């Protein structure tokens with residue numbers, strides 16, 4: 001697990017308020033992620049996790065606050081941000097079900113990007129599934145393909161929404177440590193939305209618990225792990241406002 005890094009964070013979210021049709025779904029969110037760090041974004045359904053992820057790649061406009069990625073304000077165009085290395089794996093995974101694994105990977109390949117052999121090192125099972133139609137893969141295999149596709153352009157900030165949606169606990173336990181390796185070895189900043197709180201905290205550096213669009217708790221993952229009942233209370237909305245004690249410890 002990475003230790004404290006002296007470099008500037010690659011993703012800085014300050015006072016973010018964002019929503020739909022003028023109605024905020026997320027209010028006043030602060031977050032920072034350095035290269036090689038994993039931030040777990042936790043919270044129940046409707047808490048504002050996906051909204052935060054969409055805002056972080058420029059897919060929806062912010063209402064107030066700011067998002068800075070790789071030292072520059074986020075662009076209003078998703079494609080521009082993607083080209084700069086800010087990539088989202090959406091909760092529907094964004095794989096083409098009618099295409100083979102190989103063709104999915106070929107479409108994701110970019111000039112100057114990673115070699116497909118590099119992503120096969122993280123997901124060796126995909127190598128043997130190259131000729132298989134994506135629609136015939138298991139949920140875990142499809143998620144591996146989605147992650148492999150996202151890694152090919154060598155993103156600097158990788159956001160993964162609902163990694164474990166539709167996956168068995170075994171598949172999740174198998175995938176999460178690989179994300180830790182990817183963050184460490186590729187010095188990639190990862191923002192992870194994950195329902196399995198303990199598994200997420202075990203591989204993350206820091207975590208934010210959202211409830212009803214507000215930060216209910218945030219801090220280093222190790223501290224949150226050690227205060228499980230506090231995390232649960234925040235998750236289910238039994239804590240009012242941000243927890244200053246834990247938030248301060250994160251500084």
Ligand SMILES: Nc1ncnc2c1ncn2[C@@H]1O[C@H](COP(=O)(O)OP(=O)(O)O)[C@@H](O)[C@H]1O
Pocket residue numbers: 020025043044045046047048049050051052
């Ligand atoms: N396209 C949309 N239009 C209007 N409201 C939306 C839209 N998407 C999400 N919301 C609302 O925003 C809030 C946060 O949703 P979301 O970010 O998807 O939560 P989560 O990902 O944590 O489940 C919810 O109240 C949801 O109903």
Ligand SMILES: [Mg+2]
Pocket residue numbers: 049050051091161162
């Ligand atoms: Mg969501």
